[in-house]
Amino acid sequence: RNCPPSLLTGTFLVIINFPVGWIGLAWFAHIAKIKDNVRFYYIGACFYVLSWVLLLFGIFLCGKNYAKSIFLKYHTPIIAITALAIISIAVFSLYFSKKPSKINEKTV
Secondary structure, eight states, rough: OOHHHHHHHHHHHHHHEEEEHHHHHHHHHHHHHHHTTHHHHHHHHHHHHHHHHHHHHHHHOOHHHHHHHHHHHHHHHHHHHHHHHHHHHHHHHHOOOOOOSSHHHHHO
16 A cells, blocks of 8 residues: 555566566567568567566566566466467468459459
8 A cells, every 4th residue: 555666566577577578579579470570589589588578577577476466366367368478479461461362363
């Protein structure tokens, strides 16, 4: 109730780091495939590295023991939501990458 802002910020960063890294990596890999541009793979890798920075900064702000307890309490829903988002991106990518566009159908 009377939590210091550093504890709230640290908690938020510890919780959000996993989805930011993996969803960012998956999303930009999807974009790289669509655009056929390797630069987006690098952007995805940057999101993954950013997630580690968020985690370390979150641990610094809220403390190692509190960060560990937060992770132990919420790791299952965090991982489940992240996995669901990555699977959704993969299905989205497969569905739209194999579907011919209407422009190509008219020109053939």
